[in-house]
Amino acid sequence: MRCLAGAALVTILAVGWAAADEPPAHREQESGVASEAQSPGADISAETGASPERRLHPLDWLILAAYAGGMLAVGWYYARRTGSTEDYLLGGRRMRGWTIGLSLFATLLSSLSYLSWTGEMIDNGPMFLAQIVAFPVAAVLVGWILIPLVMRWKVTSAYEILELRLGIAVRMTATFLFLSLRLSWMAMIIAATTKIVLMPVLGLEPWAMPLVCACLALVTVVYTSMGGLRAVVLTDVVQTFVLFGGAVLSLVLITHSLGGVGPWWPSQWAATWQSPAFWPDPSRRDTLGGFVLLALSWHVCTAGADQMALQRYLSTRNVRSARRAYVISLVADALVMVLMAMLGLALAAYFRVHPELLAEGQTVANAADKLFPRFIVVGLPPGISGLVVAGLLAAAMSSVSSGVNSSCSVITADFIDRFGGNRSSGNRSSGNRSSGDTRQVRRAKIVSLWVGVVVVALSLAVGTIEGNLFEVVNKVVNLFVAPLFVLFVMALFVPWANTSGTLVAVACSVAAAVAIAFFQLAGLSFVWIMPVSLVVGVATGMAASGLTRCGVAIARMLAFRRG
Numbered sequence: 001m002r003c004l005a006g007a008a009l010v011t012i013l014a015v016g017w018a019a020a021d022e023p024p025a026h027r028e029q030e031s032g033v034a035s036e037a038q039s040p041g042a043d044i045s046a047e048t049g050a051s052p053e054r055r056l057h058p059l060d061w062l063i064l065a066a067y068a069g070g071m072l073a074v075g076w077y078y079a080r081r082t083g084s085t086e087d088y089l090l091g092g093r094r095m096r097g098w099t100i101g102l103s104l105f106a107t108l109l110s111s112l113s114y115l116s117w118t119g120e121m122i123d124n125g126p127m128f129l130a131q132i133v134a135f136p137v138a139a140v141l142v143g144w145i146l147i148p149l150v151m152r153w154k155v156t157s158a159y160e161i162l163e164l165r166l167g168i169a170v171r172m173t174a175t176f177l178f179l180s181l182r183l184s185w186m187a188m189i190i191a192a193t194t195k196i197v198l199m200p201v202l203g204l205e206p207w208a209m210p211l212v213c214a215c216l217a218l219v220t221v222v223y224t225s226m227g228g229l230r231a232v233v234l235t236d237v238v239q240t241f242v243l244f245g246g247a248v249l250s251l252v253l254i255t256h257s258l259g260g261v262g263p264w265w266p267s268q269w270a271a272t273w274q275s276p277a278f279w280p281d282p283s284r285r286d287t288l289g290g291f292v293l294l295a296l297s298w299h300v301c302t303a304g305a306d307q308m309a310l311q312r313y314l315s316t317r318n319v320r321s322a323r324r325a326y327v328i329s330l331v332a333d334a335l336v337m338v339l340m341a342m343l344g345l346a347l348a349a350y351f352r353v354h355p356e357l358l359a360e361g362q363t364v365a366n367a368a369d370k371l372f373p374r375f376i377v378v379g380l381p382p383g384i385s386g387l388v389v390a391g392l393l394a395a396a397m398s399s400v401s402s403g404v405n406s407s408c409s410v411i412t413a414d415f416i417d418r419f420g421g422n423r424s425s426g427n428r429s430s431g432n433r434s435s436g437d438t439r440q441v442r443r444a445k446i447v448s449l450w451v452g453v454v455v456v457a458l459s460l461a462v463g464t465i466e467g468n469l470f471e472v473v474n475k476v477v478n479l480f481v482a483p484l485f486v487l488f489v490m491a492l493f494v495p496w497a498n499t500s501g502t503l504v505a506v507a508c509s510v511a512a513a514v515a516i517a518f519f520q521l522a523g524l525s526f527v528w529i530m531p532v533s534l535v536v537g538v539a540t541g542m543a544a545s546g547l548t549r550c551g552v553a554i555a556r557m558l559a560f561r562r563g
Contacts, residue, residue, distance in 0.1 A: 056201055056377065060386030067242070067390045068219050112192055112399075112477070114243065114392060116469035117337060119369035121344030125273030127286040128470070129341055131295030135330045138299035143323040146304040149492055151319045158310035159414055165491040167499045173506055174487050175414045178307055179407060181480040183451075186403040187458030188477055190217050192469065193396040194459070197373045200359070201389060213459045220397045221404055221452030246391025247339050249384060250375065254346040257379070264349035272365070282524050290527045297530040298478065299330075301485035308406040347371040350379065369469045400455070408448045416443070474526045475517040482530040483509035486537035490545070494538075497545045505541025512536040 120128050153161050159178070163171035194212045198204075204212065255261055269276070280289035303309045303326065313322040351357065351364050351371055357378045362370065376388050462476070486509045490497040513533035515521035524532065 056385055056389070057382035059382045060389065063383065063386030064390055064393070067393070070238075112189055112469065112473050114247075114336075114340065115192065115196055115369055115372060116473055117340040118344035118347060118372050120470040121341045122348045122364065122368035122371065123272075123470075124286055125270060125276075126341055127274070127276060127288065128291055129337060130288040130291040132334045132337060133288070134292045134296035134299065135334055138296055138303070139327055139330055141300050142303040143326050146300070147313055147322045147326065148319050150304075150310055150313055151322060158305070158307055158314070159410065162487055162491050166487075166497065166502050169499055170487055170491070170502050171414065173503065174305075174484060175410055177480045177484045177487075177506070178305075178410055181306075181477070181484065182308065182403045182407055183454060183458060184462065185477045186400050186455045188462045188473070189396050189399050190455060190459040191462050193392065196370055196469075197376075197389065197392050200370065200373050201377055210456075210460055214456050216393070216396070217400065217452050217456045217459070220400045221449060221455075242387070243391045244336065244339070246388040247336070247343055250372070250380070250388055251339070251343050251346055253380065253384070254343075254350050254375070258346075258349060258353065263353070264346040266345060282522065282528060285525045285527065287527075290525075293531045294474075294527045297534055298481060301481045301530060301534065305485040305488045306406075306481070307410050308402050311406050311409060343372070344368075347375055350375065404448050404451050404455070407451045408444055411447050411451070412440075412444055416447070471526050474529060478530060479513050479517055480510065482534040483513060483537055486534065486541060489538050490541050494542055494545065496549055497541065498548055500548050501541050501543075501545025504544040505537045508540040509533045509537025 117128070150158060150161070153164075159171045159174040162174050190213050194209055194216060198212050198216070199206075199209060202208075202212070254264065258264055274284065274286045277284055277287040278289060279287065280293060281287050284290070312325060316322045316325060348364050348368075348371070351374075355363075357374070358364075358367070359374060362374070364371070367374070373392070376385050376392075380388060483506050486505050487502060490502040490505055510533070512521070513529050516524045516529045516532060517526060
């Protein structure tokens, strides 16, 4: 696997270096300016003839090579220190709260968020920041209610809880929803990062997209499959700082180039933004109340049902550490959301001042999601561009690595161990236990690699989806978030819940989510997918469970009388 990762890394670097290493005379002819390197903070307005064909400098590719090599080195280091499946999938349940918090933040803040928040700010204004209002409520609900409940169970896959409470059918349903959710999520991360960032930066033709997707996924999957959760968490921590650093550097350089904060800070509500409104309104896309409900439902549903989040809690020492980890992730999430919103304002102002730096056919209005990658190429000096691209890759790789590890833990615990892959483990003598653990770890690594193969294949399909990235993420990636949590609500909070009623609940919840996302049920926008599908699922589940229990009771009573 290490050889495959090295080959993928060499392929990406060769393509990038070939694009960057053009003859100086040809570059001058393209750009219409001298070819000397631009210094940090230089006034880019002088480059009125900037070329849409400019590429990353070889120095940037050296930085990216060092970054990718460092990630692989971390995976190799922890591969030598992983002796059991519990070490591999849960870090031995000894992970520190602050590292888990940053890992959880880096996991859930993918490059989809990193790119879509800047585009959303440019397209529709700051109303999406209202989501931060929901964070304190989410911290209480998750930290003091959900986490203590989950931490009582010493499990590898959180969906084992569902089987103990409601049976194997509910557990398998949850596993299917989770894998569908996270495989499509990872595929979209790979596709969006490749299509919006790497393809424009490299200047490649569309035919090269499968190759770049495969290389990006392979490097991530290899260091994940080698080192397990501890490698994922450590690289997530590093990638968090790289992510913040890339955004801050871009904001500082734009501010310096434009002569201060004033030129990009809006003095009035833009005409293209929908007028602000407080109360939730199904007929409007952007309201403060609507975004608060969206954020609250997403955070609670994800923290309470998604194996990627639950796996982090289960890997900590105790409830207090898990709670601290969740609060740290929320604080980091709020900070980067505000930072990316500010960067969106700065990017819009920058390209309005320098429209000649946009690619052919692009405007601020029609290319909001692509302005940040464009600025990396035309607005940053060599070296800094590589650092910022590394930040975008960090957001993608941290999410994909966590998704692969969590998917591996679910597939291993819910399918392989469940249906015969680990039957003999209970009969092994203590002398053979070490070799048995080695075989299980090797099996988990193979599963991780196959998950990566599936993600690459799916990324080629989801890469064709068009539209505002913020909306696409909520319509496609978050489609099953609430239906998955409905299963846990029924299992943990509804005493009369049963298997048949819970399956009815999840079916109705999925139907409601699909109807709103793709058929605009009752005129509802994508903001209402999770809140409505959650309410529909819980309500129908409670009613269906109650009715089936009453039906069984009546049938038994009639049978008793006949007897």
